[in-house]
Amino acid sequence: MEVPERGRRAEAPWKKLSKEELENQYSPSRWVIRLGAEEALRTYSQIGDEATKRARATRRNLLHVPYGDGEGENLDIYFPEQVSEASPFCVFFHGGYWQSGSKDTSAFMVNPLTAQGVAVVIVAYDIAPKGTLDQMVHQATRSIVYIQKQYPRNEGIYLCGHSAGAHLAAMMLLADWTKHAVAPNLRGFFLVSGIYDLEPIVFTSQNGPLLMTLEDARRNGPQQLLEAALTQPVDPACHVLVIVGQHDSPEFSRQSREFYQTLCRGGWNASFEELHDVDHFEIIWKLTQDDYVLTQMILRTILQEP
Ligand SMILES: Nc1ccccc1C(=O)C[C@H](N)C(=O)O
Numbered sequence: 001m002e003v004p005e006r007g008r009r010a011e012a013p014w015k016k017l018s019k020e021e022l023e024n025q026y027s028p029s030r031w032v033i034r035l036g037a038e039e040a041l042r043t044y045s046q047i048g049d050e051a052t053k054r055a056r057a058t059r060r061n062l063l064h065v066p067y068g069d070g071e072g073e074n075l076d077i078y079f080p081e082q083v084s085e086a087s088p089f090c091v092f093f094h095g096g097y098w099q100s101g102s103k104d105t106s107a108f109m110v111n112p113l114t115a116q117g118v119a120v121v122i123v124a125y126d127i128a129p130k131g132t133l134d135q136m137v138h139q140a141t142r143s144i145v146y147i148q149k150q151y152p153r154n155e156g157i158y159l160c161g162h163s164a165g166a167h168l169a170a171m172m173l174l175a176d177w178t179k180h181a182v183a184p185n186l187r188g189f190f191l192v193s194g195i196y197d198l199e200p201i202v203f204t205s206q207n208g209p210l211l212m213t214l215e216d217a218r219r220n221g222p223q224q225l226l227e228a229a230l231t232q233p234v235d236p237a238c239h240v241l242v243i244v245g246q247h248d249s250p251e252f253s254r255q256s257r258e259f260y261q262t263l264c265r266g267g268w269n270a271s272f273e274e275l276h277d278v279d280h281f282e283i284i285w286k287l288t289q290d291d292y293v294l295t296q297m298i299l300r301t302i303l304q305e306p
Pocket of ligand 1: 026027028029030044095096097100101163164223
């Protein structure tokens, strides 16, 4: 495999893996420990579906709000009880390898967060094969610009993403907001079990619907972009939490650690957490619970409690 080296990085460890092992490392459902692979994926959708139904039934909301002209460019907003234009906003990008998942089954954290005064936005984007990586990144950018324009008095916009959604959220660290009419009031990032280097994905079956070339992968790789970036963090107070599950695969774990280290080298206010005893799916579906460690971490950051 002829892939030129970049910057200071030594040979990427994933390049030493066999095709089978690479496939294995990038198949999150093969690493779950309490359920079978199929059952874990089913439970994840089911909990997401139930959480969304509950959120829609119990919280004031605006559903399917367009942030662009495209059919798939819309989002759901869930409000805290005391509706206020000045709430903090937590904007969530769902996972599913950029080819599955939907805003309509991803309102995991809505009830616990809105109960504490945080508005939650769940963003839809055009998954593959309809959308390309470039389009999804552009849609993520526009969804955030929309929230800032609509709620200019917000007390901060916090981005949260899971898996492929953490990739989209991480790309926002590198977005050029000067191309848009407003700069969003970004105060924090919660990057959960994410993928930051897309190159290995090109060599797995996950690339079937994505049709990513190595060039696409590099252009949309926050790891590569951050390594090459000369830009400084816009706001030093903006906190970036990189979070991975104890039972995520070693490759997912390595990606999170390396991205965190690159953030630190770039002067970002970053921290890293490996969450005890959770897998790739539990790590996000447990956000339906008020007392879950990650729910508490997100709330402490947004509410600026020590
Ligand atoms: N549905 C998901 C939702 C979130 C994150 C990953 C997935 C996956 O499907 C991953 C992959 N297809 C797997 O079987 O592990």
